Amino acid sequence: MLSNINELIALPDNGIKMPVLFIGHGSPMNALEDNLFTRGWKNVAKEIPLPKVILFISAHWLTRGTYVSGVQHPNTIHDFGGFPKALFDVQYPAPGFPELANEIITLYEGNVKLDQEWGLDHGVWSVAKPMYPNANVPCLQLSIDYSRPGEYHYTLAKRLRILRNKGVLIIGSGNMVHNLGMVAFDKINEIGFGFDWALDINETFKRNILEGNHVSLQKYESIHSASKKAIPTPDHYFPLLYSLALQDKNEKVELFNDYAVGGSLTMTSVKIGG
Numbered sequence: 001m002l003s004n005i006n007e008l009i010a011l012p013d014n015g016i017k018m019p020v021l022f023i024g025h026g027s028p029m030n031a032l033e034d035n036l037f038t039r040g041w042k043n044v045a046k047e048i049p050l051p052k053v054i055l056f057i058s059a060h061w062l063t064r065g066t067y068v069s070g071v072q073h074p075n076t077i078h079d080f081g082g083f084p085k086a087l088f089d090v091q092y093p094a095p096g097f098p099e100l101a102n103e104i105i106t107l108y109e110g111n112v113k114l115d116q117e118w119g120l121d122h123g124v125w126s127v128a129k130p131m132y133p134n135a136n137v138p139c140l141q142l143s144i145d146y147s148r149p150g151e152y153h154y155t156l157a158k159r160l161r162i163l164r165n166k167g168v169l170i171i172g173s174g175n176m177v178h179n180l181g182m183v184a185f186d187k188i189n190e191i192g193f194g195f196d197w198a199l200d201i202n203e204t205f206k207r208n209i210l211e212g213n214h215v216s217l218q219k220y221e222s223i224h225s226a227s228k229k230a231i232p233t234p235d236h237y238f239p240l241l242y243s244l245a246l247q248d249k250n251e252k253v254e255l256f257n258d259y260a261v262g263g264s265l266t267m268t269s270v271k272i273g274g
Contacts, residue, residue, distance in 0.1 A: 011052055011100060011166035018164045019048050019274025022172040022243035023127050024257055024267035025059075028080055031090055031126040036191060037267050038130040040257040045131040048274045052167030053097045053138040055104075055160070057243075058123030059174035059236040062146040066108075066156065067115040069141045070101035075119035092125035097138040100168070104142070107159055115143070123173040123239075137169075144238050150218040153238050157245035164273075170246060172239030176205050177230040177266040184263035194260025197226035202266045205240075209270060210253055214244050229264070240270070247272045 023041065030038050060079055061067075076091045105112050120128070120139055128139060142160075144153065160170060177198045187193045194202070201224040208216050208223070216223050218241060220231055231237045247253065257269045 011163075011168065013165050014052075014167050015165070016049055016167070017273060018051060018167060018169050020164065020170050020243050020246045020272040022174070022240050022270040024175045024269045025123055025127050025173045026175065026261060026265065026267050028083065028087060028122040028126045031122070031129045032086060036259070037257050040269065041127060041131045044256065044271060048169070049167075051137055051169035053100055053140065054128065054132075054169045054171060055100075055163065056120075056124045056128075056139060056141045057144065057157075057170070057172045057239045058121050058141055059144070059178075059239055060121040060123040061118060061141055061143045062235055063143040064145060064147050066112045066145045067118070067143040068101045068104045068112050069096065069118045069143075070098040070114045070116050071096045071119065072098055074139065076125055077119045077121045079121050090125070090129070092120060092129050092135055094120065094125075094128065094132075094135040094137060094139045097140050101140055104160075107162075112142070118143070127171065127173055142242075144235070146235070150220055150234070150238065150241055154214065154218050154241045154245045157242040160242075161246050161248075164246065170243065172241075172243035174236035174239035175265055176237065176240060176268050177202050177260070177264065178236035179229055179232055179264040181232065182229065182264040188262045191261065192259050193263055194266065195263045197229055198260055198264050198266065200224070201226045201230045202260065202268060206255060206258070206268065209244065209255070212247070212253075214241075214247075217241065217244060243270060243272065
């Protein structure tokens with residue numbers, strides 16, 4: 001393991017610690033809309049230093065083993081169906097950053113492997129487009145090894161801490177409560193509408209986040225009686241653990257976009273530091 005942050009040469013230490021974000025990304029239509037959530041993302045982008053590069057951990061890149069994307073010009077992946085053509089026409093031409101991808105591999109002593117095919121999925125560009133509409137910040141992704149439990153992802157993420165001092169904005173992109181099978185589509189436009197169980201477990205998540213109780217959050221299956229409803233599959237939850245693992249002791253934590261949508265989704269997002 002690299003012991004000195006100066007051993008990472010692609011980005012020198014600039015003396016500024018970047019914040020860490022977890023973004024509740026919701027529908028990919030947010031890439032086209034000016035709404036409460038996209039305005040929240042834009043406000044955060046204005047508040048923090050302009051990153052040199054963004055490393056995303058998205059709910060939509062699930063693998064066996066862990067990979068980092070090393071494409072110089074990542075394509076815009078339209079990994080969904082049933083949406084208007086305008087959404088499929090969206091392109092987000094942010095460059096990649098292969099040099100940093102290679103150094104992340106070194107940082108993990110070869111336990112993270114290089115991928116030279118994956119582009120930017122909608123967990124990335126639907127958030128990055130409102131935040132950085134000029135696509136002028138390089139973006140790359142770290143995949144989620146879907147065969148591993150929450151504790152593994154939390155531990156894995158800790159080695160990324162050194163990147164915060166090098167102008168790297170690390171964003172976990174998912175949703176804390178995410179059950180598409182139970183969405184009340186007749187109330188999808190009622191911002192704040194959540195089933196009682198969804199609101200209750202979201203409060204449990206928030207309380208543990210603000211109290212720094214990361215152990216309970218890693219063991220999400222037993223954190224609440226509604227865990228199976230809120231997290232029927234952990235793809236959208238795991239990115240939260242990557243973000244929380246990067247919090248330093250006594251570092252400030254803020255919540256934003258704290259609303260339920262469609263009964264069984266929450267857009268609650270987290271800003272650490274900054």
